[in-house]
Amino acid sequence: MLESVLKTIYVIWYRELIRFFREKSQWAGMIMQPTLYLTFVGTGIASAMTFRQAPGGTPVDYMTFIYPGIIGMSVLFTSMFSGISIIWDREFGFLKEILVAPVPRWAISVGKALGIGTIVSFQGTILLILSPFAGLSLTLWTALKVLPICALVGFAIGLLGISIAGRMESMQGFQLISNFLTMPMFFLSGAMFPLHSAPQWLQVLMVIDPLTYGVDALRNAIYAGIPEAQAILQHSIAYDLSIVGLFSIVTAATGVTAFNRQG
Amino acid sequence: MSIIIVDHLVKRYGDxxxxxxxxxxxxxxxxxxFLGPNGAGKSTTIKILCTLLTMTSGKALLNGYDVNREPLKVRQSIGLVFxxxxxDDRLTAEENLYFxxxxxxxxxxxxxxRMEQVLAMVELTERRKDLVRNFSGGMKRRLEIARGLLHxxxxLFLDEPTIxxxxxxxxxxWEHVLRLRDELGITVFMTTHYMEEAEHCDRIAIIDHGEIVALDAPKALKEDIGGDMVTVTTTNNKQxxxxxxxxxxxxxVEDGTVLxxxxxxxxxxxxxxxxxxxxxxTSVSVHEPTLDDVFLKTTGRAIRDELLDEKERFRQRRLGRRRGR
Structure with missing residues (x-):
């Protein structure tokens, strides 16, 4: 039984990767979107206003501020929308092949989420290569910390996407619901503006947004060698990661049952 | 020895x-x-036997395992061609099998x-590294049969394998299917709309309105009809x-343009x-009863109408998919 479960998780993970690497448009989208945000939105906002809101009075370049946020955003979007592959699989019949296999259904969700986690770490790697454009020079050690954070956040949000997609009939429905969730999660995560400067009511919403902790964890890792940026951080990396871990348990609980009612 | 035993199987959707x-x-x-008009309960029965759907009441054993209680063991015992x-058409033939x-x-x-064996059996060894999306319909079907046999x-359940x-x-x-039976002693459970294909079956069950209306060897079913079938075209069918x-x-029976x-x-x-x-x-023909006649007699519908419906449905779905992509 254990062997069969591990094989299932492995092969579903493997398929997710094969399919991803074969699809060139996915590659393009994955690289283009964060690059655009970083160059246009980042540069644009940075030049339109002096970024004064870093607490402690230390001026931090807006690009430095937004860079971890862009990584968080890419992870969020990629992992949430990866759930759509389930709807494709249902549409093209392949989901049946998986559902009639003599394996527990939860293993299917876990394999898929691990695949998503792996893919977003590749995406993280590409974004790390872009870090000089944000005026950052990162060490290998930083990179080694950033990638597992990406993977964990991707795993948690991937399961959220899976639990939505597994219960949805149409692409449109999935897109609607997941947009409805990702947009506020992104805006409230502190990726674009810091928590400190937001009004009280907005701060409350930001505190309950799980992505806030993902972005903060990324900042913790990336700002490791930048003393003047420390004031932007909200929590310790351990605290951030435990919240993201808890969140992944919640999404896992809904994600692993996504296929149970299927027939 | 019975490999599938179905006992008072009931499936209810609401009323x-x-x-x-x-x-x-x-x-x-x-x-x-397994034959029957559309909506007669064929697919429902197959889905229940494959553990994709739960029954309302009754009992079904497959390879000695209870469909309700040991679904994973049942799934391990069956191969399916839907x-x-x-x-997965973005994977190669080989990758689909590996998966x-x-x-x-x-x-x-x-x-x-095993992968080599089944690929050779369906004559796809040379295309093993090709993406399935470049395969023809027949090649895909053969690959699916190969895949269904891999474990x-x-x-082996074949739901309309040749549509x-x-x-x-x-x-x-069909050659492949019959060879499987002869060489591996595998049991094949299939649905089809093609009567000339049903002739290949050892036994046929005809299901209509959720009930089995005939069950026997094709020859026996035809002999049951007894006499000859006469088909007539006239100037006024109704009258x-x-x-x-x-x-x-x-x-x-008024059957399209003939009686x-x-x-x-x-x-x-x-x-x-x-x-x-x-x-x-205007014309008369006499022939010995065929399975078409058996089907017509037991269900009151001609299987050819069913076939047209089915082909149309299949075509529509494929068009719909292409649009959706």
Whole structure:
């Protein structure tokens, strides 16, 4: 039984990767979107206003501020929308092949989420290569910390996407619901503006947004060698990661049952 | 020995009873055909036997395992070829097989050898590295059959395996199926709309309105009809159907543009008919009963209508998909 479960998780993970690497448009989208945000939105906002809101009075370049946020955003979007592959699989019949296999259904969700986690770490790697454009020079050690954070956040949000997609009939429905969730999660995560400067009511919403902790964890890792940026951080990396871990348990609980009612 | 035992199987959707307490058994090593009009309960029954759907009441055993209580063991015992393609067309033929072998926990040492075996069996060895999206319909079907056999199932379920395929491909697939039965002793449970294909089955069950209305070997079913089938085209089907019924006291079925009737002795009936209805009959033919006639008699519908419906549905779906992509 254990062997069969591990094989299932492995092969579903493997398929997710094969399919991803074969699809060139996915590659393009994955690289283009964060690059655009970083160059246009980042540069644009940075030049339109002096970024004064870093607490402690230390001026931090807006690009430095937004860079971890862009990584968080890419992870969020990629992992949430990866759930759509389930709807494709249902549409093209392949989901049946998986559902009639003599394996527990939860293993299917876990394999898929691990695949998503792996893919977003590749995406993280590409974004790390872009870090000089944000005026950052990162060490290998930083990179080694950033990638597992990406993977964990991707795993948690991937399961959220899976639990939505597994219960949805149409692409449109999935897109609607997941947009409805990702947009506020992104805006409230502190990726674009810091928590400190937001009004009280907005701060409350930001505190309950799980992505806030993902972005903060990324900042913790990336700002490791930048003393003047420390004031932007909200929590310790351990605290951030435990919240993201808890969140992944919640999404896992809904994600692993996504296929149970299927027939 | 029975490999499938179905006992008073019922499936209800709200008030609608899709399957009304059917019972039948399938012997090990036989090719069992499951026929019936659309919506008769065929797919529902297959889905229940494959553990994709739960039954409302009754009992079903497959390879000795209870469908309700040991679904994973049942799944391990069966291979499935669905009506619609269920391959990942972005993967190669080989990758699709590998994926399946892993899901069914085929031991690593055996997997490579089995993959080669099944690919050779369906003559796809040379295309093993090609993406499935570049395959023709027949090749996809063959690959699906190969995949269904990879884990050496006891029962192979084929749901309309030849729909939408050209005649050559259809007969090639039948050759494979019959060879499997002969060489591996595998049990094949299939649905089909093609009556000439149903002739290949060892036994056939015809299901209509959720009940089994006939179950026997094709030959026996045809012999049951007894006499000859007479097909007549006339100048006025409605009127003549009624008059023939009254004059000879036999049932007459209006089937499209023709009238069909079953008579004891066709050779002597035809001259009588021609004299009695002179000028109103444009052509007559007599033939021994076929499975079409069996189907028509037991369900009151011609299987050809079903086939057209089915083909149309298949075509529509494919168009819809292409648009959706």
């Amino acid at each position: 609608f009873e899709a399957v009304k307490g059917i019972s039948f058994q399938v012997d090990k090593g036989e090719v069992f055909g 009506q619609d393609y269920s391959l 399946h072998g892993m899901l069914y926990n085929v031991p690593r040492a055996l997997l490579k050898e 050496h199932p006891q029962v 939408g395929l050209d005649p050559q491909t259809r007969s090639a697939i 003549l159907a009624e008059e023939i019924r009254q004059r000879y006291g036999i049932p007459v 069909r009737m079953e008579v004891e002795d066709g050779a002597s009936f035809v001259p009588r008919l021609a004299v009695d209805f002179a000028g109103m009959i």
